[in-house]
Amino acid sequence: MRQAFIDTLHTLAKNDKKIILMNGDLGFSVLEDFIAAYPDRSYNMGVAEANMIGAAAGYSFEGYTVFVYSIVPFVTMRVFEQVRNDIGMQKANVKIVGVGSGFTYGQLGPTHHAVEDIALMRSIPNMTVVCPGDPAETREATKALVKMKGPAYLRIGKKGEPVVHKALTSFSLKQSILVRHGNDCALLATGNMVYAAVETAHNLKKHGIEAAVVSVPVVKPIDQKGITSICRKTGTVFTLEEHTVIGGLGSAVAELLLEQNIPVKHFYRFGVPDTFTYFAGSQEFIRRQYGLTPVQISRKILSILRSVSSRTTEDSALLRRSSQILRKR
Amino acid sequence: MDRKKIKKLNNIAVDVRKDIVTISSSANIYHIASALSPVELLVALYFHVMHIDPNNPRWSGRDRCVLSKGHGGAALFSVLYRRGFFSRKKLETFCQNGSTLPTHPMMQSAPGVEATTGSLGHGLPIGLGMAMALRHEKRKNNVFVILSDGECDEGSVWESALYAGYHALDNLVVCIDYNKIQSFGRTAEVLDLEPLADKFRAFRWHVQEIDGHDISAITKAMEMAKKSKGNPHCIIAHTVKGRGISYMEDQLEWHYKSPQGKLLDQALRELGIQYER
Numbered sequence: 001m002r003q004a005f006i007d008t009l010h011t012l013a014k015n016d017k018k019i020i021l022m023n024g025d026l027g028f029s030v031l032e033d034f035i036a037a038y039p040d041r042s043y044n045m046g047v048a049e050a051n052m053i054g055a056a057a058g059y060s061f062e063g064y065t066v067f068v069y070s071i072v073p074f075v076t077m078r079v080f081e082q083v084r085n086d087i088g089m090q091k092a093n094v095k096i097v098g099v100g101s102g103f104t105y106g107q108l109g110p111t112h113h114a115v116e117d118i119a120l121m122r123s124i125p126n127m128t129v130v131c132p133g134d135p136a137e138t139r140e141a142t143k144a145l146v147k148m149k150g151p152a153y154l155r156i157g158k159k160g161e162p163v164v165h166k167a168l169t170s171f172s173l174k175q176s177i178l179v180r181h182g183n184d185c186a187l188l189a190t191g192n193m194v195y196a197a198v199e200t201a202h203n204l205k206k207h208g209i210e211a212a213v214v215s216v217p218v219v220k221p222i223d224q225k226g227i228t229s230i231c232r233k234t235g236t237v238f239t240l241e242e243h244t245v246i247g248g249l250g251s252a253v254a255e256l257l258l259e260q261n262i263p264v265k266h267f268y269r270f271g272v273p274d275t276f277t278y279f280a281g282s283q284e285f286i287r288r289q290y291g292l293t294p295v296q297i298s299r300k301i302l303s304i305l306r307s308v309s310s311r312t313t314e315d316s317a318l319l320r321r322s323s324q325i326l327r328k329r
Numbered sequence: 330m331d332r333k334k335i336k337k338l339n340n341i342a343v344d345v346r347k348d349i350v351t352i353s354s355s356a357n358i359y360h361i362a363s364a365l366s367p368v369e370l371l372v373a374l375y376f377h378v379m380h381i382d383p384n385n386p387r388w389s390g391r392d393r394c395v396l397s398k399g400h401g402g403a404a405l406f407s408v409l410y411r412r413g414f415f416s417r418k419k420l421e422t423f424c425q426n427g428s429t430l431p432t433h434p435m436m437q438s439a440p441g442v443e444a445t446t447g448s449l450g451h452g453l454p455i456g457l458g459m460a461m462a463l464r465h466e467k468r469k470n471n472v473f474v475i476l477s478d479g480e481c482d483e484g485s486v487w488e489s490a491l492y493a494g495y496h497a498l499d500n501l502v503v504c505i506d507y508n509k510i511q512s513f514g515r516t517a518e519v520l521d522l523e524p525l526a527d528k529f530r531a532f533r534w535h536v537q538e539i540d541g542h543d544i545s546a547i548t549k550a551m552e553m554a555k556k557s558k559g560n561p562h563c564i565i566a567h568t569v570k571g572r573g574i575s576y577m578e579d580q581l582e583w584h585y586k587s588p589q590g591k592l593l594d595q596a597l598r599e600l601g602i603q604y605e606r
Binding site: 040041043045046048050051052053054055056057058059060061062063064066081082085086089090 | 395435436443444445447448450451452453454455456457458459460461462463465466484485488489491492
């Protein structure tokens with residue numbers, strides 16, 4: 001996704017001289033070509049993110065589209081007030097690009113895990129929150145964000161994410177994307193969990209369940225029409241995100257369904273429970289601790305559909321497993 | 330600058346102080362003493378130093394001023410009104426219900442306000458970004474940023490200082506309203522900034538220290554900053570908190586009080602006799 005983002009920006013910057021790229025002393029093996037091609041529009045702002053966000057806002061006030069690139073926690077959490085005041089409040093044409101969504105940097109430890117950012121960015125008025133699900137969505141989202149004037153957050157992974165869309169015929173910041181048809185339940189996924197949703201749907205098919213898969217690259221403003229329509233149709237809704245279950249896609253969908261009086265039989269948020277991850281591990285390993293692999297998700301969905309397992313026991317089992325790992329160390 | 334011009338600007342400064350006291354008192358709003366100390370800095374900028382056009386507030390050829398110490402908003406609003414950016418009627422809405430003029434300025438407040446400030450340590454990074462963009466376009470405009478002394482406790486100020494110094498952003502001029510009192514005590518006692526000039530010099534800034542109420546010294550320092558190239562500029566303006574009103578001068582409590590009744594009368598009386606004839 002990183003490569004898809006920077007390649008797209010590189011191409012766009014050829015004709016659009018107003019595109020600026022600031023980085024917070026990060027971007028090794030990603031940004032070099034862009035910097036070499038556009039040295040006068042590339043800035044390494046140093047390890048000084050508060051200054052970078054304010055400077056990006058000030059720069060944008062002079063008529064530029066400023067992309068700010070760093071790792072998710074440094075560019076959303078550390079600088080939350082700068083993002084709120086300097087970018088959100090002033091409607092600055094700044095696009096915050098956070099790399100390393102979720103547990104992309106699992107082995108770097110919990111300081112580098114990024115599972116609270118969607119909730120934070122969503123809470124800021126004027127902010128568009130975009131979490132593309134694969135390289136194709138990343139490319140289209142980057143193009144759309146350059147066209148759109150105003151604040152936005154682009155949450156991307158790292159590299160080598162699997163391809164969900166062989167061909168993405170249309171993309172809009174207003175619409176979710178139906179990836180797979182299905183009438184039995186809806187899997188609404190965002191960011192790097194879209195592929196897991198597709199695999200989950202394949203697993204469920206073996207059990208005779210046809211799951212619709214919807215990629216929700218834009219968590220805010222959320223596609224009310226598309227999401228309510230698929231939820232109404234299936235009546236059973238699961239959300240998938242590599243993010244805390246508090247305040248992310250699951251919350252956004254729950255708020256929407258309740259407020260719009262959409263009747264659902266089953267609703268469950270697959271995400272990270274309300275805990276820090278006090279251990280290292282690959283993205284795959286950490287996902288497994290939280291029940292976020294396609295096999296685990298399928299199993300959980302089957303149990304919900306059969307209503308044999310209560311949600312609370314399953315949740316506490318997951319938490320128990322992660323604390324066991326911690327105790328072993 | 331000739332005597333006549335200095336007198337004119339000094340008298341505008343008195344007008345501005347009267348505005349600050351009047352509008353703050355009618356809204357029963359505090360931060361008055363903080364608004365009184367940078368008055369000459371703002372008057373010098375808007376009435377002499379900066380290239381601006383009140384009829385075309387977004388004119389690209391203008392100099393920019395960011396009041397990073399947003400708690401001095403009453404001073405900025407008064408100066409903008411007196412320079413013709415908006416009406417007296419609008420100024421009088423200051424802090425009234427529904428007004429776009431809260432204590433701390435917003436970009437949406439009125440024409441002429443360049444940035445939303447109020448949370449300290451935000452204005453300098455924003456001004457720095459503007460200066461970077463202006464340099465990128467090879468334009469000659471300057472960006473002025475007014476900081477408070479207490480604001481220099483914020484780490485982001487020094488992040489910007491490091492960047493601007495290393496990249497020699499000589500179109501950036503910081504004026505520090507050094508009135509020596511911050512929110513809850515004297516700067517020397519809370520978190521001493523001294524040696525402040527040496528700190529900026531160490532960050533590769535060109536530093537001048539002046540009497541921040543001396544219009545002639547201020548304009549001279551600002552003109553020098555505009556001319557001299559190769560470093561960003563820091564003008565340390567030694568000021569008095571609550572300047573112009575005897576009972577407010579150098580008193581912490583007037584960060585938090587609004588004059589009413591006899592104290593209001595006294596303030597306006599004292600200011601009235603400060604006009605130069």
